[in-house]
Amino acid sequence: MTNMKLTFDAVDEATAGPKWAARWQRSWPAYEAWFVARGGDSGPSAPDCRDAMRDYMPELVPLYDRLVTLAGGSDRAARFLSTWCPPAYLGGCSLAALSDKTDVRLVRNYDLSPELNEGLLLRTEWSGRAVMGMVEFLWGLSDGINDAGLSVALAYGGRAQTGRGFGVTTILRYMLETCDTVDEALSALRRVPSHMAYNLVLADASGSTASVELIPGGGIRVMPQAIATNHQSGPEPAARPGFTRSYERNAHLKDLRVSPRHLNRHFLKPPLIQNRYA
Numbered sequence: 001m002t003n004m005k006l007t008f009d010a011v012d013e014a015t016a017g018p019k020w021a022a023r024w025q026r027s028w029p030a031y032e033a034w035f036v037a038r039g040g041d042s043g044p045s046a047p048d049c050r051d052a053m054r055d056y057m058p059e060l061v062p063l064y065d066r067l068v069t070l071a072g073g074s075d076r077a078a079r080f081l082s083t084w085c086p087p088a089y090l091g092g093c094s095l096a097a098l099s100d101k102t103d104v105r106l107v108r109n110y111d112l113s114p115e116l117n118e119g120l121l122l123r124t125e126w127s128g129r130a131v132m133g134m135v136e137f138l139w140g141l142s143d144g145i146n147d148a149g150l151s152v153a154l155a156y157g158g159r160a161q162t163g164r165g166f167g168v169t170t171i172l173r174y175m176l177e178t179c180d181t182v183d184e185a186l187s188a189l190r191r192v193p194s195h196m197a198y199n200l201v202l203a204d205a206s207g208s209t210a211s212v213e214l215i216p217g218g219g220i221r222v223m224p225q226a227i228a229t230n231h232q233s234g235p236e237p238a239a240r241p242g243f244t245r246s247y248e249r250n251a252h253l254k255d256l257r258v259s260p261r262h263l264n265r266h267f268l269k270p271p272l273i274q275n276r277y278a
Contacts, residue, residue, distance in 0.1 A: 004115075007119060010121045011121070016124070032076065035076065040086065045079070049079050052084040056191065060174055067081055088195075092244065094108065094155065094229050094267065096256070098226070098263050099207035103261055107263050107267050108153040109267050109272055112277075113277035117134075120134070129177065132144055139173060141173050143172070148180035149204055150179055150202070151204070152172055152176065152201070153200070153201055154172060155200075156230050157199050157230070158232060158238035159197050159232070159237070165194045167195060171188075171214075172200075181208065189212055194214035199229070211225060211227055213232045229253070231250070252272065
């Protein structure tokens with residue numbers, strides 16, 4: 001690819017307010033166009049979306065209501081921000097977590113075009129605890145960490161099947177707002193359904209790590225090693241495996257024998273690095 005410049009913004013706003021509202025005004029026109037073009041207006045109603053939030057993520061309802069108000073309170077904004085049964089969206093990424101007696105690291109590659117990255121690192125205390133991560137869908141997270149040391153990152157699961165559930169970035173937000181440990185996060189994932197197939201890698205301050213496959217419509221598979229690429233262990237074939245090299249990247253991660261502090265080096269070279277964005 002040709003060289004490009006990408007500007008990242010780092011924003012610290014403990015309570016959702018003018019900084020978040022300014023980001024909404026900046027990003028919503030493009031997101032609204034995407035939402036309408038992908039059939040978002042024919043999805044669940046705003047009351048149904050809030051009911052789903054109340055049923056599965058009640059701790060986030062006050063925050064959700066505040067964000068909807070800051071966004072102007074429209075029906076479309078309320079449905080978009082809930083991410084309940086949203087339009088389908090895809091992604092990439094390689095993930096791995098390693099720990100030893102003195103160190104724990106979670107590393108990920110973001111394999112989408114840089115032009116599709118919101119470029120926002122956001123630190124909040126929206127529910128009374130500090131959460132910091134890379135934002136997707138204006139309040140969800142593609143990866144992040146909280147003040148208990150729980151960290152998580154996502155990768156697309158490699159198939160376009162959908163089910164009744166939430167957008168995965170909202171699920172990551174929920175885990176980091178409400179959980180302290182990998183075990184607590186796994187319990188949350190068993191309760192909260194994902195609308196698409198996604199793979200997560202988690203780590204916490206104790207050194208506990210996990211890899212989880214989210215099944216569309218609900219349910220998870222906990223994998224034996226804390227790595228993930230863009231396919232799952234079920235019988236469903238991965239999308240475009242020859243192009244994504246998902247199986248090749250996964251095999252490489254399985255065979256890595258490195259210390260946690262050296263893990264990141266392997267994400268900067270083949271087969272894990274990827275720049276064929278066109």
